[in-house]
Amino acid sequence: MPTPAPRPFLERLPGSGRSLGAIAAGVAALAGGLAAFGGDVLMVVAALAGAAAGFVAGEIWRGTAGPETDATPPSPIELPPVRAPRPVPSRAPELTAQSLMDALPVPTIIVDETFVVRHANRPARDVFMALREGGPIALATRAPEFARAIEAVLTDGKTERVLLHERVPVERRLDASLSPLEADGGGVGAVLIVLHDNSERDRLAQMRADFIAHASHELRTPLAALRGFIETLQGPARNDAVARERFLGIMGSESQRMSRLLDDLLSLSRVEMRAHLPPTGEVEIVETVREVIESLAQIAKAQGTEVTLDAAVGNRMIRGDHDEIVQVFVNLIQNAIKYGNKGGHVRVTVSDIRSGASAWVRVAVTDDGPGIAEEHIPRLVERFYRVDDKSSREKGGTGLGLAIVKHVVTRHQGELRIDSRLGVGSTFAVEFPLDESK
Amino acid sequence: MEHTVKSYEAELVQLDQKLSQMGGLVERLLGDAFASLERRDPRLASEAIAADQAIDSLQKEIEELAISMIARRQPMAGDLRLIVSTLKVAGDLERIGDLAKNIAKRSLAVASESRPQSLILGLRHMAELAMRSLKNVLDAYMTRDDEKALKVWRADTDIDALYNSVFRELLTYMMEDPRNIGLCTHLLFGAKNIERIGDHATNIAETIHYMVRGKPLVDDRPKGDKTSVTLIDNDPGERN
Ligand SMILES: Nc1ncnc2c1ncn2[C@@H]1O[C@H](COP(=O)(O)OP(=O)(O)O)[C@@H](O)[C@H]1O
Ligand SMILES: [Mg+2]
Numbered sequence: 001m002p003t004p005a006p007r008p009f010l011e012r013l014p015g016s017g018r019s020l021g022a023i024a025a026g027v028a029a030l031a032g033g034l035a036a037f038g039g040d041v042l043m044v045v046a047a048l049a050g051a052a053a054g055f056v057a058g059e060i061w062r063g064t065a066g067p068e069t070d071a072t073p074p075s076p077i078e079l080p081p082v083r084a085p086r087p088v089p090s091r092a093p094e095l096t097a098q099s100l101m102d103a104l105p106v107p108t109i110i111v112d113e114t115f116v117v118r119h120a121n122r123p124a125r126d127v128f129m130a131l132r133e134g135g136p137i138a139l140a141t142r143a144p145e146f147a148r149a150i151e152a153v154l155t156d157g158k159t160e161r162v163l164l165h166e167r168v169p170v171e172r173r174l175d176a177s178l179s180p181l182e183a184d185g186g187g188v189g190a191v192l193i194v195l196h197d198n199s200e201r202d203r204l205a206q207m208r209a210d211f212i213a214h215a216s217h218e219l220r221t222p223l224a225a226l227r228g229f230i231e232t233l234q235g236p237a238r239n240d241a242v243a244r245e246r247f248l249g250i251m252g253s254e255s256q257r258m259s260r261l262l263d264d265l266l267s268l269s270r271v272e273m274r275a276h277l278p279p280t281g282e283v284e285i286v287e288t289v290r291e292v293i294e295s296l297a298q299i300a301k302a303q304g305t306e307v308t309l310d311a312a313v314g315n316r317m318i319r320g321d322h323d324e325i326v327q328v329f330v331n332l333i334q335n336a337i338k339y340g341n342k343g344g345h346v347r348v349t350v351s352d353i354r355s356g357a358s359a360w361v362r363v364a365v366t367d368d369g370p371g372i373a374e375e376h377i378p379r380l381v382e383r384f385y386r387v388d389d390k391s392s393r394e395k396g397g398t399g400l401g402l403a404i405v406k407h408v409v410t411r412h413q414g415e416l417r418i419d420s421r422l423g424v425g426s427t428f429a430v431e432f433p434l435d436e437s438k
Numbered sequence: 439m440e441h442t443v444k445s446y447e448a449e450l451v452q453l454d455q456k457l458s459q460m461g462g463l464v465e466r467l468l469g470d471a472f473a474s475l476e477r478r479d480p481r482l483a484s485e486a487i488a489a490d491q492a493i494d495s496l497q498k499e500i501e502e503l504a505i506s507m508i509a510r511r512q513p514m515a516g517d518l519r520l521i522v523s524t525l526k527v528a529g530d531l532e533r534i535g536d537l538a539k540n541i542a543k544r545s546l547a548v549a550s551e552s553r554p555q556s557l558i559l560g561l562r563h564m565a566e567l568a569m570r571s572l573k574n575v576l577d578a579y580m581t582r583d584d585e586k587a588l589k590v591w592r593a594d595t596d597i598d599a600l601y602n603s604v605f606r607e608l609l610t611y612m613m614e615d616p617r618n619i620g621l622c623t624h625l626l627f628g629a630k631n632i633e634r635i636g637d638h639a640t641n642i643a644e645t646i647h648y649m650v651r652g653k654p655l656v657d658d659r660p661k662g663d664k665t666s667v668t669l670i671d672n673d674p675g676e677r678n
Contacts, residue, residue, distance in 0.1 A: 115455065130577045136454070139577055142462030167469045168569045356585060378600040382559045 340369035475545035
């Protein structure tokens with residue numbers, strides 16, 4: 001098999017002390033490069049490097065106090081002897097190169113001379129989902145300049161720095177610093193890679209640009225309508241009480257739509273901003289769905305629509321962001337009520353699915369509305385895509401609801417499935433991997 | 439004996455590394471080509487077009503290495519399958535490179551024309567799916583992950599469905615206003631190129647299945663493309 005089995009690379013490095021020293025030195029070297037990214041990162045790196053260096057010298061972690069004898073010289077006045085403090089037995093776990101890397105809050109990877117990943121800490125695995133220890137580094141990225149940089153460090157023993165621009169699964173820009181780790185008999189045995197994610201900064205700029213472009217484009221139509229009504233009310237319809245009532249009603253709903261549009265644009269920008277960060281919280285699905293259905297009771301009632309929940313499962317925990325997950329269910333159920341038939345039935349079903357070794361929870365929202373023609377289905381998640389512009393506008397839609405859903409689902413490593421038949425109805429289902437540690 | 443075995447292993451690793459390198463170049467080319475179309479960036483387009491050469495020469499290197507390995511080592515079942523599969527994957531990657539290069543060329547042609555946002559969003563959506571498939575199928579190849587390859591294989595219907603939808607939308611624009619025809623034709627070929635890239639990713643998925651399982655995928659290929667073949671299957675600029 002050409003994919004070599006994982007070798008215990010870290011164990012091959014000479015005595016853990018030296019290997020730590022090597023890594024600490026590497027981290028310290030990189031700290032200089034990282035200084036540009038902000039003091040906090042630098043300090044953590046420096047502190048850890050210091051800790052590791054101390055460990056190498058045998059100064060910390062285990063304590064270095066001398067023999068516990070009373071060394072106080074005799075004195076004419078009897079004073080209680082002053083004792084050196086007793087060494088406190090260390091309760092710190094064995095400090096290994098792994099534990100050092102795992103403690104680093106920045107994505108850190110060790111690659112050996114055959115381009116095989118020897119260790120990758122949690123932040124690194126969060127950045128590169130496909131990455132795994134014992135696998136080729138190409139699973140992180142096949143960016144040509146990255147491989148070239150690793151090659152260069154291995155041959156020259158100098159540090160390298162590359163900027164990576166990844167486009168899938170989410171767009172991100174990473175600043176990678178690579179430095180050599182000394183091998184057993186001298187020479188470079190491996191490369192230490194420390195990554196800094198610049199996506200946030202770039203995304204912020206992009207987000208502002210998109211936001212302004214979309215907002216100005218989408219707000220133009222309702223604004224023009226408002227101005228038209230105002231002019232009419234000031235002019236020809238000045239004394240027409242019936243027209244005034246009607247126009248004010250339209251103006252009210254147009255302005256509501258404008259503020260919804262701004263809300264949705266903000267939500268979309270927020271999820272896009274965080275697209276590259278795995279969610280950190282925990283969400284219980286069944287209760288969340290129940291709460292969302294309750295919160296939409298008013299809207300459902302106005303449509304004469306009945307919303308029922310069919311949850312054949314107990315609590316289901318996922319790793320997720322509560323507000324985002326709520327928004328997914330709100331958007332899907334609201335759509336089903338809005339686009340379904342008046343007096344129709346919306347069924348929300350929560351169920352388990354197994355796929356290979358992994359367990360997922362599935363929430364399906366089914367309506368008995370008019371359905372969606374096949375050619376529109378794959379496009380619905382694109383921002384501002386609507387099957388029928390007029391109907392969406394009349395119903396107060398912004399064309400962003402499903403784009404938000406898609407983004408949230410992707411960030412949660414989930415799936416969105418749309419199934420629809422004209423004249424029968426539609427099912428929008430989201431699936432999330434269960435947090436199996438729960 | 440030990441030596442021979444070892445360097446044979448080393449050659450297999452080298453073959454994998456070359457393919458991974460080639461994959462990286464193709465991924466970059468596809469990303470740049472679409473970005474150049476979306477952002478109307480002629481400089482990026484020219485870079486993308488130039489990058490295709492490196493891909494072609496890597497394919498030749500892979501071919502030479504693979505053929506010489508077969509000739510010198512006369513590998514048995516599993517290894518032979520592996521080497522032949524690498525050859526096939528390299529062929530599909532080279533085609534993907536050509537198709538991507540073609541998108542970059544079209545982006546040069548339409549750089550100055552204004553176009554409806556919704557069309558570009560549709561194409562972007564297609565390109566994202568294609569890039570994801572390409573990444574996943576290359577990852578699947580490197581880890582010999584049959585499951586992951588099958589996922590890519592199944593996902594091709596999504597690209598086809600999108601293509602059909604974008605195709606319709608483009609036709610609508612062309613019929614609405616004949617002045618749109620020039621731009622829309624270029625975008626149509628661009629969309630077709632992406633759809634074909636999806637097909638090549640599907641081919642790679644099939645190759646992985648064969649490589650891992652030792653038998654070909656028996657189901658019918660997922661086929662969702664229902665547009666007429668007469669109009670767009672013969673893009674003259676595609677093969678060069
Ligand atoms: N349950 C549904 N039944 C029919 N059409 C739907 C349904 N849900 C969404 N759609 C269609 O998808 C489009 C996009 O939905 P969405 O992104 O939520 O935007 P909005 O509801 O603001 O228009 C809608 O305009 C509508 O045409
Ligand atoms: Mg909606």
